[in-house]
Amino acid sequence: MSEADKGAEQSNPLVGLRDRIDELDTNILQLISERARLAQEVARVKLAAGGDAVFYRPEREAQVLRAIMEKNIGPLDDEEMARLFREIMSACLALEKPVRVAYLGPEGTFTQQAALKHFGHSAVCVPMSAIDEVFREVEAGAVNYGVVPVENSSEGVVTHTLDTFMNSSLQICGEVVLRIHHHLLCGENTRQDKITRVYSHAQSLAQCRKWLDAHWPMVEKVAVSSNAEAARRVKSEWNSAAIAGDMAAELYGLTKIAEKIEDEPDNSTRFLIIGNDSVPASGTDKTSLVVAMRNKPGSLHRLLAPFHCYDIDLTRIETRPARSGVWNYVFFIDFSGHKDDPKVQYVLREVESLAAELKVLGSYPKGVL
Ligand SMILES: C=C(O[C@@H]1C=C(C(=O)O)C=C[C@H]1O)C(=O)O
Numbered sequence: 001m002s003e004a005d006k007g008a009e010q011s012n013p014l015v016g017l018r019d020r021i022d023e024l025d026t027n028i029l030q031l032i033s034e035r036a037r038l039a040q041e042v043a044r045v046k047l048a049a050g051g052d053a054v055f056y057r058p059e060r061e062a063q064v065l066r067a068i069m070e071k072n073i074g075p076l077d078d079e080e081m082a083r084l085f086r087e088i089m090s091a092c093l094a095l096e097k098p099v100r101v102a103y104l105g106p107e108g109t110f111t112q113q114a115a116l117k118h119f120g121h122s123a124v125c126v127p128m129s130a131i132d133e134v135f136r137e138v139e140a141g142a143v144n145y146g147v148v149p150v151e152n153s154s155e156g157v158v159t160h161t162l163d164t165f166m167n168s169s170l171q172i173c174g175e176v177v178l179r180i181h182h183h184l185l186c187g188e189n190t191r192q193d194k195i196t197r198v199y200s201h202a203q204s205l206a207q208c209r210k211w212l213d214a215h216w217p218m219v220e221k222v223a224v225s226s227n228a229e230a231a232r233r234v235k236s237e238w239n240s241a242a243i244a245g246d247m248a249a250e251l252y253g254l255t256k257i258a259e260k261i262e263d264e265p266d267n268s269t270r271f272l273i274i275g276n277d278s279v280p281a282s283g284t285d286k287t288s289l290v291v292a293m294r295n296k297p298g299s300l301h302r303l304l305a306p307f308h309c310y311d312i313d314l315t316r317i318e319t320r321p322a323r324s325g326v327w328n329y330v331f332f333i334d335f336s337g338h339k340d341d342p343k344v345q346y347v348l349r350e351v352e353s354l355a356a357e358l359k360v361l362g363s364y365p366k367g368v369l
Helices: 004-011 013-048 057-071 078-098 110-119 132-138 158-166 202-207 209-215 227-234 246-251 299-311 344-356
Strands: 101-102 124-128 145-152 170-178 183-186 196-198 220-223 240-243 255-260 268-275 285-293 315-322 329-336 357-365
Touching: 013 078, 057 078, 057 170, 057 357, 078 110, 078 183, 078 227, 101 110, 101 132, 110 124, 110 145, 110 246, 110 315, 124 132, 124 255, 132 158, 132 268, 145 158, 145 170, 145 240, 158 240, 158 285, 158 329, 183 202, 183 227, 196 202, 202 209, 202 240, 220 299, 227 246, 240 246, 285 299, 285 344, 299 315, 299 329, 299 344, 344 357
Parallel strands: 101 124, 101 145, 170 357, 196 220, 196 240
Antiparallel strands: 145 268, 170 268, 183 240, 183 255, 285 329, 285 357, 315 329
């Protein structure tokens, strides 16, 4: 390098800034390594305690992320910072023991995106072809956790998930809420002026119905088993498009004809994490119940009264017909609080005395991200 070049480099402000970034990166590297060594130490303590060592601790992870979001002063926003720490924790946990997660597949679905958002990219995620299979895989111990969709802000509840819960011994261990953005996608062989058919999952077609009516009123809408399956199909068809999200678009190398075509701007889906063990309180928790009531006038009112009495915030109530008896109903109820909170225990005792059946599906940290 000539003297003149050296002078130019020294007077370039980027050089000094990049030197400082290099220095910080070295520090961050050391700190992450130190954190990872402590996680290994934690694993040794867990193993030494004997029994069936449980490495993944959802309540602790929620507390770590909440503390990070509280301490964050920017310029990165809280969610972005928490996402970075989620990945660090995911890698640390993988050093203790990689967590195995079954999700409603195939690859490229929003459920996979939810699994990665919750467990980070170091988790081993296994696609299943149906919701019951996710439950079965967790029950059989082939994986540690499962991820299934439970409700969408515009389309309502995923009834199949709630129905499967009625006959399952699994617990809810967490929740993830995902903003759902749909795109109209086509493959490299698609003739965009000749599109006559749009594939997607029925829920996604419903979530984009107004947009489709306004922009593509004549296309045939074909419901398929998942958005990822829709994306897979258009890859080899010249006159079809798919509605799917970013993961499916990337997986199948599709092009976006139109982005964010969902009718509701804050369209989001809630997913549940299911597992075999119950989760201790994290400080900000939710509890889900399923309650069967005898079909008498005023039974729903009586059921809800204890929640009101103890000032417990109901976040959701859903009715499903019970399998037994023609006119019996079960209620799925979500509320703020943990089943070990004294207030919640009073309410549960009262509800139990009123209900034909009560099942606590789980207490779990409120979704952080
Ligand atoms: C380190 C631990 O184990 C796991 C890893 C965590 C982390 O990296 O902070 C937190 C909780 C556990 O899922 C722990 O239990 O503290």
